[in-house]
Amino acid sequence: MFRSVARSAAGKHLLRRGYATESVPDRKVAVLGAAGGIGQPLALLMKLNPLVSRLALYDIANTPGVAADVSHINTRSEVEGFVGEDQLGKALEGSDVVIIPAGVPRKPGMTRDDLFNINAGIVKGLCEAIAKYCPHALVNMISNPVNSTVPIAAEVFKKAGTYDEKKLFGVTTLDVVRAKTFYAGKAKVPVADVNVPVVGGHAGITILPLFSQATPSANLPEDVVVALTKRTQDGGTEVVEAKAGKGSATLSMAYAGAIFADACLKGLNGVPDVVECSFVQSTVTELPFFASKVKLGKNGVEEVLGLGPLSDFEKEGLEKLKPELKSSIEKGIKFANQS
Numbered sequence: 331m332f333r334s335v336a337r338s339a340a341g342k343h344l345l346r347r348g349y350a351t352e353s354v355p356d357r358k359v360a361v362l363g364a365a366g367g368i369g370q371p372l373a374l375l376m377k378l379n380p381l382v383s384r385l386a387l388y389d390i391a392n393t394p395g396v397a398a399d400v401s402h403i404n405t406r407s408e409v410e411g412f413v414g415e416d417q418l419g420k421a422l423e424g425s426d427v428v429i430i431p432a433g434v435p436r437k438p439g440m441t442r443d444d445l446f447n448i449n450a451g452i453v454k455g456l457c458e459a460i461a462k463y464c465p466h467a468l469v470n471m472i473s474n475p476v477n478s479t480v481p482i483a484a485e486v487f488k489k490a491g492t493y494d495e496k497k498l499f500g501v502t503t504l505d506v507v508r509a510k511t512f513y514a515g516k517a518k519v520p521v522a523d524v525n526v527p528v529v530g531g532h533a534g535i536t537i538l539p540l541f542s543q544a545t546p547s548a549n550l551p552e553d554v555v556v557a558l559t560k561r562t563q564d565g566g567t568e569v570v571e572a573k574a575g576k577g578s579a580t581l582s583m584a585y586a587g588a589i590f591a592d593a594c595l596k597g598l599n600g601v602p603d604v605v606e607c608s609f610v611q612s613t614v615t616e617l618p619f620f621a622s623k624v625k626l627g628k629n630g631v632e633e634v635l636g637l638g639p640l641s642d643f644e645k646e647g648l649e650k651l652k653p654e655l656k657s658s659i660e661k662g663i664k665f666a667n668q669s
């Protein structure tokens with residue numbers, strides 16, 4: 331269904347911002363885990379996105395309150411709250427994009443992999459429901475460990491016969507957001523102008539920012555690049571430690587998740603040249619899943635872009651990350667096929 335807005339004042343505003351061509355299609359977005367630390371601000375940001383016409387907020391508790399609250403905001407989308415497994419099907423039906431920030435966050439001293447035992451089961455259950463109720467939706471996986479939860483989702487969809495590798499994304503946008511912010515600080519360039527690809531995966535050394543390709547280029551000395559790389563890789567831990575037991579990044583993650591979902595919606599709507607980094611099925615390296623720049627289109631992934639030229643330091647980082655990323659991917663695949 332298409333709602334023609336081109337001639338209205340709102341439509342002209344959308345056209346100017348690149349959010350519309352002739353008309354803005356109706357798009358339903360579902361957030362699973364919508365009452366959580368990420369889920370609530372992400373629900374707010376998706377409510378502010380003019381590309382969304384229906385916003386479904388699902389959680390196992392507390393969603394009626396979040397949905398009632400967000401629904402009063404005078405923007406385009408209709409908001410509905412769903413609570414408990416009985417309502418999951420209704421939340422998902424008709425969704426174009428499903429964003430998954432459901433699951434437990436880290437506490438100081440934990441790795442993302444320490445979340446596997448709880449989050450693997452949560453993600454598996456949610457993906458089984460996606461396969462049943464909205465098999466064609468683009469899935470944006472935020473729940474950690476992303477290096478394993480994305481392979482779990484792929485296996486669940488394969489078992490259900492609905493897997494389309496173009497529609498499954500691990501959200502690594504927060505790594506890009508951090509790399510841009512930290513780089514701008516050191517390079518003394520306006521942060522809004524900065525671009526830095528981040529490849530690999532989403533945990534520790536598997537996060538590989540490519541500062542040699544950062545723009546505007548600043549020719550930073552090697553020791554600064556090494557320090558920026560380490561800070562980007564440890565960005566999540568920096569927040570976990572600062573929150574001292576009260577969870578991990580939520581506000582910056584909601585921002586990053588909203589950017590990535592917006593890119594997916596723009597791609598679906600046919601906006602050209604939408605490119606974001608994401609952890610997807612890939613042939614860029616020998617690993618079956620890998621984060622790199624991805625061009626988004628009407629069916630999800632239009633093209634997985636290559637790595638481009640790497641510095642010696644980045645080449646070394648790439649080789650170092652492969653064993654850990656491989657084992658996290660295999661752990662996810664094994665879990666999905668055993669349970």
Ligand SMILES: NC(=O)C1=CN([C@@H]2O[C@H](COP(=O)(O)OP(=O)(O)OC[C@H]3O[C@@H](n4cnc5c(N)ncnc54)[C@H](O)[C@@H]3O)[C@@H](O)[C@H]2O)C=CC1
Nearest residue numbers: 363365366367368389390431432433434435472473474583
């Ligand atoms: N990909 C990334 O860059 C990032 C990922 N994360 C991950 O996001 C996840 C969520 O983090 P927070 O929002 O801070 O946690 P949180 O604990 O504040 O919220 C999680 C929400 O998930 C809900 N939930 C649990 N089981 C569920 C189920 N079966 N169905 C639906 N909802 C369910 C909970 O009720 C809760 O409201 C964690 O795994 C965290 O590690 C966090 C930051 C960045």
Ligand SMILES: O=C([O-])CC(=O)C(=O)O
Nearest residue numbers: 436504565566567578579
């Ligand atoms: O570090 C964590 O546990 C949460 C996360 O993925 C991030 O902030 O990048």
